[in-house]
Amino acid sequence: MDTLIYHIDVNSAFLSWEAKNRYNIHKKRLNDDGYHSESYQDIRTIPAVIGGDEEMRHGIVLAKSDSAKKYGIVTGEPLADARKKCPGILVVPPNFDIYAQNSKSFIELLKKYAPYVEQFSIDEAFCDMTGTQKLYGDLTDFAYTLKDIIKNELGFTVNIGISVNKLLAKMASDFKKPDMVHTLFPDEIKDKLWPLPVRNLFFVGRQTALKLSDLGIHTIGDLASMDKNLLIYHFKKHGELIWNYANGIDTDSIIKKDNETKSYGNSQTLAFDVTDERTAKKFLLSLCESVGARIRADKSYVSTITVNITDYEFNNMSHQMSLPSPTNVTERIYDCACTLFEQCWNHSPIRLIGVSAGKATNTGFIQYDMFDSEKYEKLSKLNAAIDSIRNKYGNEAVTRASLARNALPDNDAFKKSKHIKNI
Ligand SMILES: [Mg+2]
Known part of the structure; x- marks a missing residue:
């Protein structure tokens, strides 16, 4: 059966989700007390940007409306430059809680229609639609239906790219926006790509x-x-x-079928661009700690580890590896995360970093690697002890020496970094 992949990308995600939130607040005010001194304006239709916290992120454009784009404003540029290009532009601070909620409902909706869904970033996912023709008929036609379902049920628009692998589907979804469906099959590469x-x-x-x-x-x-x-x-x-x-060749074209089983992920938007490996690994460790604790709380074990990096230009880098035997040990997860990080980081400044662990099982039987067995058994007991102390006395009760106060180059910025949890 020929593989068929959708790549689904929310159009101007942060801006759309903010607009939707503002609309909901506006509607609620009208319903609650007939308050309507303030008229609702869709921020997608005026020159507007989502601007990183001016103090913490040195004021960078995180997302822009189409009319802001017309002024030549680009994602990643300083807010001060954007203001020069378009005086009076509306700058809206980011709201990561809202993004995380919308991202979650977006993925949940996709899971209702696609047999396999692989989330790629906060506002993008791949769906493996192979074999669903019997259910949905022509899959290009169905993409239009799905796009409209998302618009009607969730209140924001998406682009859907369709092809035989993830790379081509992703390139296709990036063609003309918003609210569009595009195909990029191998015989269309020459003309379209x-x-x-x-x-x-x-x-x-x-x-x-x-x-x-x-x-x-x-x-x-x-x-x-x-x-x-x-x-x-x-x-x-x-x-x-x-x-x-x-050339349209993607060696990572198969969506991980074990994606359906439970996975544990955590990512962190950093309050400052990280440019050195030592600092990045400290963030990795704190992410691995929380992922590990959640795995153990579920009495679970995982067999795949993935590291995601988003750089200051919003390029995503991601690598995954399978473990020879399932684990729930923080140190083991962290060792893998470090290896993956070294493989995929291209040394551009890091804005967001994430760790996820998948292919979860609940079997208590762990076959340790022969040489590591003693080390990880000890660590497993240590992890259990730390978890129980933290459950009783809070997360601050035990802190790793390397994460302790002053161990980070910029401890304040580290603490201020915003969590986008469990997405
Ligand atoms: Mg998008």
């Missing part, structure tokens, strides 16, 4: 695009027709990856 600027290709960041331009590579088609070895020479592993992508 190759004419685009190389910067539009997934995993080609600004720096890479500049270097490619020096090599005379401007479009995705230019990249696709290059000698692969030359790219490997200039960009190492990353060169091979983007050459494959330009």
Whole structure:
């Protein structure tokens, strides 16, 4: 059976979710006491941006409305620059609780219609629709139906990209926005993908695009027709990856089928851009601690670990590995997370970092690796002891030396970092 993947991407997610929230508040006020001195304005229709906390994030544009875009405002630029381009622009502070709620209902809705759903970021997911033709008929037609269901039930619009693998589906959803469905099947690559600027290709960041331009590579088609070895020479592993992508080849095209079983994830939006490995690993450790505690609270064990990184330009990097035997030990999860981090971090400043653990089972039987067995058995007991102390006396009762006060370069910023939990 031919694989068929949807990539579903919420249009201007933070802005849409904020607009929806404002509308709900407005409606509630009208209902509660007929309060209507303030007329409702959809922030998606005026020049508006979601602006990072000016103190903590040095005021950066996190999302923008279409009319803000018309002023040349781009995501990631300083708020001060945005204000210069469009004086009087509406700046709305981010509200991560609202984003997390909307993200959750978005994924829950997708799970009602798709056999396998893999969340990719707070506002994006892949759905493996293979074999659902019998249920839904033509799957391009059904994408239009699904898009409208999301709009009517959840109050925001999405783009749906359709193809035979995740990469092409993701590229397709990025075509014209908002509220659209696009296909990008292998026989459409030449016409739809190759004419685009190389910067539009997934995993080609600004720096890479500049270097490619020096090599005379401007479009995705230019990249696709290059000698692969030359790219490997200039960009190492990353060169091979983007050459494959330009040719529509995605080796990670299968959605993890064990995705249905329970997984535990935690991610953190950092209050400052992290540029060094030591600090990043401290954040990783604190995430692994909370993931590990949740796994143990469920009397569960996990077999896959995934690390996600979003950089300051909102590029996502993610790697996953399977463990030889299930675990619930924080240190084990952390060791894997560090390896994954080293593999996928391309040294661009980090804005968000996440750890998730999946393929959960409840079997108490753990076959430890022979050499690690003693170490992890001890750690397992230690973890259980720490959990019970924390359950009794609170999380602050026991703190790892490396996470203790002053162990972080900027302890205040660390504490201020906002959690987006359990998404
Ligand atoms: Mg989006």
